[in-house]
Amino acid sequence: xxxxxxxxxxLVTGIQQRRVGAVNDSxxxxxxxxxxxxxxxxxxxxxxxxxxxxxxxxxxxxxGTVEFAARDHRLLSKLRLSIRIAAFAALAAAPxxxxxxxxxxxxxxxxxxxxxxxxxxxxxxxxxFSKAEQYEAMQAGATTSIDPVTEDSFSHISAxxxxxxxxxxxxxxxxxxxxxxxxxxxxxxxxxxxxxxxARSCMSCHVNDGRGRPPEGGPSATSxxxxxxxxxRTPEEEEAVARADVVNFPDxxxxxxxxxxxxxxxxxxxxxxxxxxxxxVTLGDGETVSLRxxxxxxxxxxxxxxxxxxxxxxxxxxxxxxxxxxxxxPEADILAHxxxxxxxxxxxxxxxxxxxxxxxxxxxxxxxxxKAQNATVRDQSAxxxxxxxxxxxxxxxxxxxxxxxxEEKCRDMxxxxxxxxxxxxxxxxxxxxxxxxxxxLAVPSRRKASFAETLRGKQIFYESGCISCHVxxxxxxxDTPDRAQSFQLIWPYSDFLLHDMGDGLADGQQVGLASGRxxxxxxxxxxxxxxxxxxxxxxxxxxxxxxxxxxxxxxxGEAEKARNAFSSxxxxxxxxxxxxxxxx
Numbered sequence: 001x002x003x004x005x006x007x008x009x010x011l012v013t014g015i016q017q018r019r020v021g022a023v024n025d026s027x028x029x030x031x032x033x034x035x036x037x038x039x040x041x042x043x044x045x046x047x048x049x050x051x052x053x054x055x056x057x058x059x060x061x062x063x064g065t066v067e068f069a070a071r072d073h074r075l076l077s078k079l080r081l082s083i084r085i086a087a088f089a090a091l092a093a094a095p096x097x098x099x100x101x102x103x104x105x106x107x108x109x110x111x112x113x114x115x116x117x118x119x120x121x122x123x124x125x126x127x128x129f130s131k132a133e134q135y136e137a138m139q140a141g142a143t144t145s146i147d148p149v150t151e152d153s154f155s156h157i158s159a160x161x162x163x164x165x166x167x168x169x170x171x172x173x174x175x176x177x178x179x180x181x182x183x184x185x186x187x188x189x190x191x192x193x194x195x196x197x198x199a200r201s202c203m204s205c206h207v208n209d210g211r212g213r214p215p216e217g218g219p220s221a222t223s224x225x226x227x228x229x230x231x232x233r234t235p236e237e238e239e240a241v242a243r244a245d246v247v248n249f250p251d252x253x254x255x256x257x258x259x260x261x262x263x264x265x266x267x268x269x270x271x272x273x274x275x276x277x278x279x280x281v282t283l284g285d286g287e288t289v290s291l292r293x294x295x296x297x298x299x300x301x302x303x304x305x306x307x308x309x310x311x312x313x314x315x316x317x318x319x320x321x322x323x324x325x326x327x328x329x330p331e332a333d334i335l336a337h338x339x340x341x342x343x344x345x346x347x348x349x350x351x352x353x354x355x356x357x358x359x360x361x362x363x364x365x366x367x368x369x370x371k372a373q374n375a376t377v378r379d380q381s382a383x384x385x386x387x388x389x390x391x392x393x394x395x396x397x398x399x400x401x402x403x404x405x406x407e408e409k410c411r412d413m414x415x416x417x418x419x420x421x422x423x424x425x426x427x428x429x430x431x432x433x434x435x436x437x438x439x440x441l442a443v444p445s446r447r448k449a450s451f452a453e454t455l456r457g458k459q460i461f462y463e464s465g466c467i468s469c470h471v472x473x474x475x476x477x478x479d480t481p482d483r484a485q486s487f488q489l490i491w492p493y494s495d496f497l498l499h500d501m502g503d504g505l506a507d508g509q510q511v512g513l514a515s516g517r518x519x520x521x522x523x524x525x526x527x528x529x530x531x532x533x534x535x536x537x538x539x540x541x542x543x544x545x546x547x548x549x550x551x552x553x554x555x556x557g558e559a560e561k562a563r564n565a566f567s568s569x570x571x572x573x574x575x576x577x578x579x580x581x582x583x584x
Contacts, residue, residue: 102244102354102363105332110479122489123473129459132450139525139584140322140443141476141488149444154209154321154526154533158440160484165436172437175430176202180389182263183416192416192425194390195266196259196403198225202384202434205317209441210534212317214274214294214543223317224543225388226258226272226296230309231510244354244363247373247512251310253303255402257387258312266410267302272314276544281553284568291553293504294544303407311516313507314542315370319533321526322492323368323377324439328476328485329496331365337471337495348468348558350497353513353520358382358395367496370541371511372520378435385426385434392417392424393431399424439482443490443525448583457580460573464565469521469558471495493524493584502556505540517557528582548578 108116126133138144143158157169178190179200185191199205205212205223212223229248232238240246250256254269262268276292283289296312306312340351353366358379366372368380382395390401392415399417403410416425426434448454461467470493478487498518508516519541527548531537537547545551555563566574 104335104352104354104363104365105330106335108330108332108477110330110477115478119475123475125462125467125472129455129462132455135489136491137446137449139446139491140325141490143322143325143440143442143484143488144445145442146445149447149529149532151208151533151535153444153529154319154441156442156444158324158442158484161440162484165484168433168436169440172433172435175434176206176437180391180416183414185416188416188418189421190416192391192399194259194261194263194401195410195413196269196401196407197261197263197390198222198257198259198388199261200389202389205384205388206320207535208533209320211319211530211538212543213534213536213538214314214316215272224272225260225315226298227313227315227509228254228257228306228310229313229509229511230307230311233309241510241512244356244512247355247371248510250402250404251307253404253406254301254306254310255404257402258298259390259402262410263413266413269303270298270301273297273299274314281567283574285571287571289549289553291550292544292546294542311507311509313509316538316541316543318370318522319526319530320438320441322443322490322523323380323441324482324485325443325476325488325490326367326492326496326523327377327439328480328482328488329367329474329490330477333474334365334367334496338497346468347561348465348499350469350495350499350558351513351518353498355379355512365496366512367520369511370519370522371514372496372498373511373514377439378431381435381438382431385431391426393426394424394428395431397424440484444529446583447528448579451579451583453576453579454583455580456573457576457578457583460569460577461580464569464577465562467493468562469495469497469499470524491525491584494521496523497521499559500557501559504554504556507541524581524584526584528584548581549574 108119111119135141140158142160145153145156145159147153147156155173157166161169180193181187181191181200182193182195183191193200199222203209207223214224228251230251231248232241233249237246237249241248258272259269260271273296275295275297277295279291279293281289281291294314296314298306298312335352338350338352340349342349353372354363355366355373355375356362357364357375364375366375368374368377369383374380374383378395382393385391385393386396386398387402392399392401399415400411400413405411417423421427461470472493473489473491476485476488476490480486498514498520500515500517501519502517505519506517510516514520526533527539530539539545539548539551540554545554552563552566566577569577
């Protein structure tokens with residue numbers, strides 16, 4: 001096998017030196033990052049006094065306090081919150097029926113009984129909103145980045161990575177940014193692009209490692225694409241989906257997604273067209289908000305019409321932060337929140353996505369992608385290489401990418417496989433490094449976590465029922481392969497389950513166990529830095545929402561009660577909830 005260096009003929013640039021000092025959180029309270037990094041193992045030693053271990057949070061708390069109004073509807077919300085927290089405790093001990101048919105664990109095996117109790121205690125939702133919770137500002141535990149807020153805030157290395165592993169992160173970053181070219185090329189370690197593709201690099205979609213956006217009338221839709229698929233037609237196909245052998249079936253001509261770019265000499269498949277219809281929504285206090293309902297089409301299809309059964313579903317690129325920590329959450333802890341039959345009658349079900357691990361072929365819990373179609377960061381990376389860039393890897397070795405049998409010219413194009421480098425266009429070391437980089441992009445620390453307005457918004461967020469799906473806290477496995485992610489108290493605000501989000505967000509596309517109305521709950525950490533990092537404020541799977549308020553108002557189905565609670569709030573309370581989200 002060739003050396004890793006020989007596979008990366010690019011200059012590693014743009015990597016900032018890792019900061020070792022804490023942010024100066026005394027400046028206008030911009031950060032409440034405590035010196036204690038927030039690993040749950042810090043519970044094994046005497047906890048620092050507030051003035052020693054949480055200076056920023058204490059300073060913010062002193063900067064302003066709040067006396068919460070004793071409104072009747074708030075008192076009712078507190079009662080609902082108490083019931084909800086009791087449900088959390090019950091879920092933690094409940095058997096998980098969905099796991100039985102797929103041999104998934106229903107209890108953590110990495111902890112002692114004493115540690116299991118510690119985890120249950122520390123992850124229980126708070127009922128005290130007078131101050132920030134301990135370690136709350138460090139929302140990704142010891143991995144949290146405390147670097148100043150800039151457009152590079154999503155591109156920092158996890159703070160607790162050993163020095164000797166920083167090289168792999170920097171090499172992975174170089175490969176993440178690398179522009180692939182068509183074959184044959186003199187840059188043999190970089191050719192093999194496409195032949196049909198959506199982007200030439202990972203960074204083209206995940207600009208600054210952040211979230212994508214719709215093209216908004218521009219010539220490029222690089223950070224947004226259209227997924228194509230149809231549902232099962234026969235009992236055999238239905239059985240394949242039920243066994244998690246496949247997630248759905250591609251269009252017979254255009255494959256799994258529309259490729260709007262192509263190498264020289266080949267026609268791209270077509271272009272995405274978006275139109276919007278504005279719809280006015282009146283909130284409880286009379287304020288109106290305009291929502292835009294999108295419609296999608298494919299113009300100039302180069303290889304004939306789509307199959308009539310093919311559905312079109314848009315996707316924007318997701319932010320890259322905290323992925324390794326998400327993978328390190330024990331399956332049992334996620335499954336504990338699943339209630340597919342709504343057994344407790346609260347209107348929130350939550351369904352586990354069961355998929356196949358690309359390498360082992362074993363069933364696993366899906367937790368990545370808008371419909372949780374991938375189990376691991378490596379699976380997600382291999383999918384992106386194959387479908388977005390058209391680059392083969394050991395996990396997906398087809399060098400023609402998403403070319404179908406109906407696209408004969410595409411399948412006849414030269415590939416970038418160089419046998420002296422490996423059997424694929426991106427051999428094992430490349431996929432390993434990109435995966436390592438993706439697993440270790442740090443989540444930024446919270447801003448203003450202890451400010452009075454943030455705490456008021458947090459309380460409203462909890463009492464409105466948002467935490468039924470956006471579960472605040474988890475503790476990662478103690479036996480993770482990557483020691484940096486071991487036993488960390490993290491705050492992703494997601495249950496990573498599938499939920500029916502109603503007709504408004506339905507795309508009609510089945511993906512594995514996810515129906516055309518179901519979506520994975522996305523994590524919220526980092527959401528407040530979207531404009532800073534990505535230069536826009538478009539949210540949801542297709543970027544239709546132009547603000548966090550619009551994103552909330554699109555919630556339906558299982559989230560309708562929470563959406564209505566937000567809609568009926570006084571304007572100041574709605575603003576406080578948004579302030580809380582912007583602090584994440």
